[in-house]
Amino acid sequence: MASYLFVCSGGGHLSELHTLAEQLRIPVEEQFWATPEGGLSRSLLAGREVAALHEAPPRAVVPLLRNVLLGRRILRSRRFDAVFSTGASPALSILPLAVLQGIPAHYIESAARVDGPSFSGRILAKLPGVATYTQYRSWADARWRFGGAIFENYHVEDVPPQPIRRAVVSVGTQDGYPFSRFFESVVPLLEGVEVLWQTGMTDVSGLGIDGRPSVPHGELVAAMAEADVVIAHGGVGTALSAIEQGRVPILVPRRLAHGEHVDDHQVQIAARLAESGLAVHAEAGELTREILERAASRRVVAATERPSFVLQTSVPNPRSRWRRLTSLLGGLVPRRARG
Incomplete structure (x- = not known):
């Protein structure tokens, strides 16, 4: 059975990614979530596997690094077919690790970002192997693709x-x-x-x-x-x-x-x-x-049915850039699980 990892902060980021998971047409039994524990996650993610991340306030470095370590364990635990995130800080903690394992990584910018990407989005857009998406056609370009939006239907x-x-x-x-x-x-x-x-x-x-x-x-x-x-x-x-x-x-x-x-x-x-x-x-x-x-x-x-979110058909993963990222992250990158 396929397995897909969904990574996000709590609150609005979680609500968005929960809706987008439906638009991605990924069955509940194939979803594995990594997000801070709280009332919203317990309600929205009932029936799904969930790993609790540390709360990471905006621009806070220490919880971001702690979530890198948690992400390392999660990615070691099984073989994931793809990783999705709407941010914020947890995307920076885990998506680079997924890329270094060759796992397709998709970052969907929050609908809150009407005119351009967030701080997290700007960083991730510079990383090779991360496919980035906007929910607004008005600022879509070659780097930021429009795949769909939560408010369109x-x-x-x-x-x-x-x-x-x-x-x-x-x-x-x-x-x-x-x-x-x-x-x-x-x-x-x-x-x-x-x-x-x-x-x-x-x-x-x-x-x-x-x-x-x-x-x-x-x-x-x-x-x-x-x-x-x-x-x-x-x-x-x-x-x-x-x-x-x-x-x-x-x-x-x-x-x-x-x-x-x-x-x-x-x-x-x-x-x-x-x-x-x-x-x-x-x-x-x-x-x-x-x-x-x-x-x-x-x-x-x-509308009677949410429109599908359309992903890029391929996400480039240049090996030379992997090695450069690996040298930056050092021993934090886990070996990919076998199974």
Whole structure:
């Protein structure tokens, strides 16, 4: 039986790769996953083999190196037919090792990267043997192929206006980046509304709401399916969950200038999804009841089947460059499993 390795960070990267695995038409029984352990991975990856990676915050070197060692063990454990990743840091830890073993390696840039590759993507694009893909035709080229996208199989329909009685508010769970501006602007708009508040690490103790740092994925998506409106940060995973439940989310992007994220990629994805009609883009402090009502009067409809993601037919692996990479990585490269 074939075996395929899927490598990614948690959160949105995991949600994306889970969706892309379906578009790649790879059966569940042939999937082996390497990702940090958490509620989302336990929910999405039920029935699949999973190896737990270390959490690796953006640009953190030590956990990246620790995941190199874990990747070495994983690649030694069996013969993989290909490796796939949407980033972030775990892709840098494991894809180069796979290339050095002659395993086809595919890096699919996150849909959050609307205008060009991420830091991880720029590094991996320079490595021989890694096939790189964008989810946007607008910046595809000879190095970055367009193979498909997670947001391509949806359209939006209007529904009769209705009172907003239930709402979901969600900002993800990444440590180190509170989003106080968001909650200070949202709370006054939802008086009298039944709200599920997923607040991450933001301190909301003075806002008079029942905030929960994390919510099990199954509970969160069930609440989204029943909600009249979903209001969220501009994270791809949260946006994808809302859209999959038929909701047009209001996306409020985190801003680098306010210390809310490592860069402004959430601004890009919020604007792009709003342009396609799949979301409403609003800045913190600019939210109004009219914006909530506009989002509540639209619904997302999915195609009957997700379109397939098309891979490059061949991935070059120049042996001379392998040797150069091997000299850089030294003894970290495992011998390929036999079986």
